[in-house]
Amino acid sequence: MEIMPESSTCLELTISIPGSSSSSFPSSGEGGGYNMMRELDINQVPTCGNINEEESMEEEEEEESSNNNNNNINGVLCGPPRKKLRLTKQQSFLLEESFRQNHTLNPKQKEVLGMQLKLKTRQVEVWFQNRRARSKLKQTEMECEYLKRWFGSLTEQNRRLKREVEELRAMKVGPPTVLSPHSCQPLPASTLTMCPHCERVTTTIVRDESKI
DNA sequence: TCGGTCAATCTGATTC
DNA sequence: GAATCAGATTGACCGA
Numbered sequence A: 001m002e003i004m005p006e007s008s009t010c011l012e013l014t015i016s017i018p019g020s021s022s023s024s025f026p027s028s029g030e031g032g033g034y035n036m037m038r039e040l041d042i043n044q045v046p047t048c049g050n051i052n053e054e055e056s057m058e059e060e061e062e063e064e065s066s067n068n069n070n071n072n073i074n075g076v077l078c079g080p081p082r083k084k085l086r087l088t089k090q091q092s093f094l095l096e097e098s099f100r101q102n103h104t105l106n107p108k109q110k111e112v113l114g115m116q117l118k119l120k121t122r123q124v125e126v127w128f129q130n131r132r133a134r135s136k137l138k139q140t141e142m143e144c145e146y147l148k149r150w151f152g153s154l155t156e157q158n159r160r161l162k163r164e165v166e167e168l169r170a171m172k173v174g175p176p177t178v179l180s181p182h183s184c185q186p187l188p189a190s191t192l193t194m195c196p197h198c199e200r201v202t203t204t205i206v207r208d209e210s211k212i
Numbered sequence B: 001t002c003g004g005t006c007a008a009t010c011t012g013a014t015t016c
Numbered sequence C: 001g002a003a004t005c006a007g008a009t010t011g012a013c014c015g016a
Helices: A053-068 A089-101 A107-117 A121-173
Strands: A190-194 A201-205
Touching: A089 A107, A089 A121, A107 A121
Parallel strands: none
Antiparallel strands: A190 A201
């Protein structure tokens, strides 16, 4: 078994499992289904291409205030309940892209990426933490699936070998012994040989050529 | 209503 | 001791 990381997928993991597929990119599982309503969520930070400077400022203020509302002290929420930030497709795409290049970011990279995405450094950091967690979870699930299949094939192989052993035992008991013309001692009735093609153990009857 | 998803938070470990 | 991480958990949100 060999589990090799794969650089071309977003999940950095590929196990050679027939019929299995890696996750899509960018993460389309839930994000791909977002409609306009979701994109216009109050928590959304708009993408740079669609907004003017004024709107940008407003959104940043809004983001700031909504994030500050998330503060809680000793488990007691202060202010209104937190609102869930929804990243836009563009933000998700950029984050996925940078995750694909690097699974961890240094503080400078976080800051730059945060500025690009109009997100806080902390939000970028959190996104990467969660993304790593999801990646690892996916990897574990795939490994589990692979081991299940492996176990299945080993079980089948074991069953086949046991059956073969039974067959060989039956053959060994059955045939009459052949006596040597010289010593009059019984020769082994059969020897085991390995078929080079199918790699199965086969029996070959040893015949006394002097009698032919 | 319920289960899934995911951003955010909390906690403990590790590194420097 | 601050920074950072992984892992567990929470809570908002959405679709079936």
